Amino acid sequence: MGRLFGTDGVRGLANGDLTPELALSVAIAAGTVLVESDASHQPLAIVGRDPRASGEMLEAAVVAGLTSVGANVVRVGVLPTPAVAFLVGQANADLGVMVSASHNPMPDNGIKLFAAGGQKLPDDLEVRIEAAIADGHGLVGRPTGGDIGRVHDLLDGAEHYVKHLVSSLPHRLEGIKVVVDCANGAASEVGPDAYREAGAEVIEIFAEPDGLNINDECGATHLEAVSEAVVRHGADLGIAHDGDADRCLAVTASGEVVDGDQIMAILALAMRDAGTLADNTLVATVMSNLGLRLAMKRENIRLIEAKVGDRYVLEELAAGSFSLGGEQSGHIVMPAFATTGDGVLTGMHLMAQIASSGKSLADLASVLHTLPQVLINVKVADRAAGAAAPTVQAAVALAEEELGETGRVLLRPSGTEPLVRVMVEAATEEQARSVAERIAEDVRAASPA
Structure with a gap:
């Protein structure tokens, strides 16, 4: 399994990339990791969502997964992501789950996880959750009878x-x-x-x-x-x-x-x-x-x-x-x-x-004068090679000398696509575009797509 968590949780096309089965697995793994981290009490999770239609389906899968490993769940309904994080802290919960794809279009959805106190999950916990999903951990030896988690609804979370x-x-x-x-x-x-x-x-x-x-x-x-x-x-x-x-x-x-x-x-x-x-x-x-x-x-x-x-x-x-x-x-x-x-x-x-x-x-x-900014996404065969090539680095150094304190160059390989992003800020739009296009040509030449 590739890296599941991005910089803001798990996100994808609802019922396509992000299925109820995946949501169930994420919830089971997250709940299992919680139980293993602190077996002294029954975990409590706060679950919220945004109003997109697929949220109802994915919320049900998340709640089922958490309760199946013994976590109690409080559903807070449709609330902003920061409200869910706040309620995690207020309730002294062990976990928060927000079903949302933020600014993405409606067909997408996502799962954001919060640790105790409403903090974003640290990397090591995300790694443990991904490992638990990959090896099917938590699929056996789960609680039965009265040890299964219970579900409650919080009606005044917004207030x-x-x-x-x-x-x-x-x-x-x-x-x-x-x-x-x-x-x-x-x-x-x-x-x-x-x-x-x-x-x-x-x-x-x-x-x-x-x-x-x-x-x-x-x-x-x-x-x-x-x-x-x-x-x-x-x-x-x-x-x-x-x-x-x-x-x-x-x-x-x-x-x-x-x-x-x-x-x-x-x-x-x-x-x-x-x-x-x-x-x-x-x-x-x-x-x-x-x-x-x-x-x-x-x-x-x-x-x-x-x-x-x-x-x-x-x-x-x-x-x-x-x-x-x-x-x-x-x-x-x-x-x-x-x-x-x-x-x-x-x-x-x-x-x-x-x-x-x-x-x-x-x-x-007006305290801030925004400088013109030009961003060019250059398609390459190898984004690391395209950004690190000596000719490209020399072009960047020359541009930085030309711009001085009145401009800036940022060269950044994409984390997910075969692209190198060339961003230039300068005193004028014309100068920013000229410098960006010049560097972009060097990137293309260094690693032709």
């Missing part, structure tokens, strides 16, 4: 989560008018409820999930609708979530996009001024725009770069006990209040800064 979000705010949101694009996803009720509870005037769009319309031309990957709605309603800003609401992107009153880099910059400055930015440090990834680095340098805030993927941001945050990190895509992590990226939490704190400062979102976002 607990909303109360937690509102309690985290440094400032209420009265006076803020916001359009919220819920992506017909897991935050379709919780998101607007939380923003209203905090005092904002809320206009929700794409908040009517039917199991089939999640992420369908809406949400954080399709910002046109929320931009138009903000202008039409005369709102102060727009917020867009993805299917499981672990992301947050925003738009200004005039409909201009504010991405994760800009949101991180706004929050970093607010937290620095409030004395809550631990060690005066922000954690981002290598894919964040150079503009973020320049802005943080100007503001005397240290920027640490993690590998691409929110799990690597989380690792850096934990290693340094830092208080803010995230990705350009809108995964923002505030460890004081959440163990994973939380889109609704991010939206609330972004609006709190608008409310407390009296400034518009556009004014706050």
Whole structure:
């Protein structure tokens, strides 16, 4: 069996790559590893899902697998991924399972696992779970009779989560008018409820999930609708979530996009001024725009770069006990209040800064000047050879000398496809494209597809 877990759990075409049988196996293996890790008590698992139709089928398989190895299960229904992680911590559960494919289209689904405390699973636990699946461990000697796990439903999980979000705010949101694009996803009720509870005037769009319309031309990957709605309603800003609401992107009153880099910059400055930015440090990834680095340098805030993927941001945050990190895509992590990226939490704190400062979102976002960025995906025969070739490295070095401090080159072999990604940032779009195309040609020549 190849590597099953990606950077964000198991994901694939529901009932194609991700079958009920696979979901059952993952749950059995995860439950078995839990029992082996601590046999002193009966494990407890929290299980939630987003509203896509296949979630009902996969949730049933997950619940069956966990109870079959003796774990008790609390189903929390349709809730955002960060809400499930929060409830794992609140209930002192041993495991959390979220059935969701996040921003992927409806036919896909996924399984995300959380360890005790709502933390993402460490690599060694994922390896043990994959090994248990591969060798069929847990298929014999399972409990019978009264030792089989039981299933209960938690009906007020959303209320607990909303109360937690509102309690985290440094400032209420009265006076803020916001359009919220819920992506017909897991935050379709919780998101607007939380923003209203905090005092904002809320206009929700794409908040009517039917199991089939999640992420369908809406949400954080399709910002046109929320931009138009903000202008039409005369709102102060727009917020867009993805299917499981672990992301947050925003738009200004005039409909201009504010991405994760800009949101991180706004929050970093607010937290620095409030004395809550631990060690005066922000954690981002290598894919964040150079503009973020320049802005943080100007503001005397240290920027640490993690590998691409929110799990690597989380690792850096934990290693340094830092208080803010995230990705350009809108995964923002505030460890004081959440163990994973939380889109609704991010939206609330972004609006709190608008409310407390009296400034518009556009004014706050102007702290960061985003440099033009060009990304070329080069198809190659050997991605490692294509990236490491001496001619390619020489081309990169020449480009870096040419760009100086006003630009950046990032050469990255794809982890899953026969591609080398060439990303260039420069003072102008024309310069970025010229440099990127030049390096891309050298990559093609080094390893022709």
